[in-house]
Amino acid sequence: MNDLADRLARRIGEQGPISLADYMAAASAHYYARRDPFGARGDFVTAPEISQMFGELIGLWCIETWRAMNAPPRVVLAELGPGRGTLMRDALRAARLAPDFLAAAELHLVETSAALREKQRDVLAVHRPVWHERAEELPDGPLLLVANEFFDALPVQQYVRGENGWRERRVGIAHGQFAFELGDPCAETMEASPGAIREHSAEAAALAAWLGGRVARQGGAALIVDYGYTQGSGGDTVQALKAHRRHDLLRDPGEADVTAHVDFAALAQEAAKAGARILGPVEQGMFLHRLGIAARAAKLMEASPAQASTIAVGLRRLTDPDAMGTLFKALAIADPAVPMLAGFA
Ligand code: SAH
Numbered sequence: 001m002n003d004l005a006d007r008l009a010r011r012i013g014e015q016g017p018i019s020l021a022d023y024m025a026a027a028s029a030h031y032y033a034r035r036d037p038f039g040a041r042g043d044f045v046t047a048p049e050i051s052q053m054f055g056e057l058i059g060l061w062c063i064e065t066w067r068a069m070n071a072p073p074r075v076v077l078a079e080l081g082p083g084r085g086t087l088m089r090d091a092l093r094a095a096r097l098a099p100d101f102l103a104a105a106e107l108h109l110v111e112t113s114a115a116l117r118e119k120q121r122d123v124l125a126v127h128r129p130v131w132h133e134r135a136e137e138l139p140d141g142p143l144l145l146v147a148n149e150f151f152d153a154l155p156v157q158q159y160v161r162g163e164n165g166w167r168e169r170r171v172g173i174a175h176g177q178f179a180f181e182l183g184d185p186c187a188e189t190m191e192a193s194p195g196a197i198r199e200h201s202a203e204a205a206a207l208a209a210w211l212g213g214r215v216a217r218q219g220g221a222a223l224i225v226d227y228g229y230t231q232g233s234g235g236d237t238v239q240a241l242k243a244h245r246r247h248d249l250l251r252d253p254g255e256a257d258v259t260a261h262v263d264f265a266a267l268a269q270e271a272a273k274a275g276a277r278i279l280g281p282v283e284q285g286m287f288l289h290r291l292g293i294a295a296r297a298a299k300l301m302e303a304s305p306a307q308a309s310t311i312a313v314g315l316r317r318l319t320d321p322d323a324m325g326t327l328f329k330a331l332a333i334a335d336p337a338v339p340m341l342a343g344f345a
Pocket of ligand 1: 028032038046047048049080081082083084087110111112113116133147148149150153154
C-alpha cells in the first residue's frame with residue numbers, strides 16, 4: 001500500500017465508508033501533486049501536447065472574443081489546470097499578432113499541483129503569471145478563461161438504483177481491500193431499472209454556476225473543452241488510467257489518473273441559471289475546423305516540409321471522429337452582451 005492508501009484506509013476505519021467523490025478527490029490531488037503525467041512515457045496525452053495548432057487556435061479565439069467584448073484595456077486571462085503550460089504558451093505566441101491584446105491580458109493560472117506549477121513557470125515566466133488554488137480567487141474584471149481537460153478531473157458522486165430507490169456509491173474496506181458499497185437511500189426519485197448508475201459532479205456544477213455568474217456580472221467568456229456527453233447520463237464513466245491503460249480504480253489510489261466524462265448539459269444548465277449565455281457544446285473537430293485548423297496546418301507544412309507528416313497526424317488526431325474529433329466538445333459560457341464567439345457558428 002502507498003501512503004495515500006494507508007491514510008484513506010485509516011480514515012475509513014475511523015469514520016466508515018467515504019463517498020466515491022471524496023475518494024476521487026484525494027486520489028487526484030495525490031496523483032497530480034508530484035508528477036508530470038503527460039506524454040508517451042506518461043499516463044495520457046492531451047490536445048495541446050499533440051499539436052501546437054490547438055493552443056494557437058485557442059489564442060486566436062481569445063483575441064477575437066476580446067475584440068467582441070469591445071477590447072477592454074485590462075482583461076483577466078485565466079486557465080484552469082494548465083498542465084505543462086503548453087496550451088497557454090502556444091496561445092500567447094499566436095497572440096503576438098495582436099500586441100494590443102497582449103498588453104491588456106493579465107495571466108492567471110489556477111493550479112493545485114506544485115510540480116506542475118514549476119513546469120508552468122518554466123514556459124510562461126515571461127508573461128508573469130499569478131497562481132491560484134481555486135477559480136473563485138481570480139481577481140475581479142472582464143474574464144477570458146480556458147479549461148482543457150480540467151473538468152474531467154473533478155470528483156463525481158455516483159448513485160446506484162436499488163430495489164428501493166437510489167443510494168450513493170461509497171468506498172469502504174472489505175477483506176483488507178478497498179471495495180464499493182452503498183449508502184442510505186437518498187431523496188432522488190428518478191425512474192430507472194435496478195442497477196442503473198447516475199453520475200453528478202457537485203464540484204463541476206458549482207464551478208459552472210460561479211463562472212456563469214462571474215461573466216454575466218463582470219463580462220467575458222469561458223471556453224471549456226473536454227470529453228463527455230451532451231444528454232442523458234453516461235452511466236458509470238469513472239476511469240483510472242496508468243501508462244495509457246485502464247487501471248483498477250480501487251487499487252493504489254493516487255498512482256493513476258482518475259477522470260469522469262463531463263456532463264455538458266449539467267454545466268450549461270448551471271451557468272445559464274446564473275445568467276450566462278451558453279454556446280455549444282460543439283464537437284472538437286467541428287470547432288477547430290471553424291477556427292481554421294486546416295489552413296493553419298497547410299501553412300505550417302509549407303513553412304516546415306520536413307514536419308509535414310507530423311503536422312498531418314496532429315490534425316487527424318485532434319479532429320477525426322475516431323480520434324478526439326467527436327468525443328471531445330467545446331462549450332462557451334459567456335456574458336450575454338458578447339455578440340458572437342468564434343467556432344460556435
Ligand atoms: N490543461 C492541460 C492539463 C490537463 S490535466 C492539458 O490540456 O494538457 C488536469 C490539470 O488540472 C492538471 O494541471 C492538474 O494538476 C490540474 N487540476 C486537477 N484538479 C484540480 C483542481 N481541483 N484544482 C486545480 N487544478 C487541478
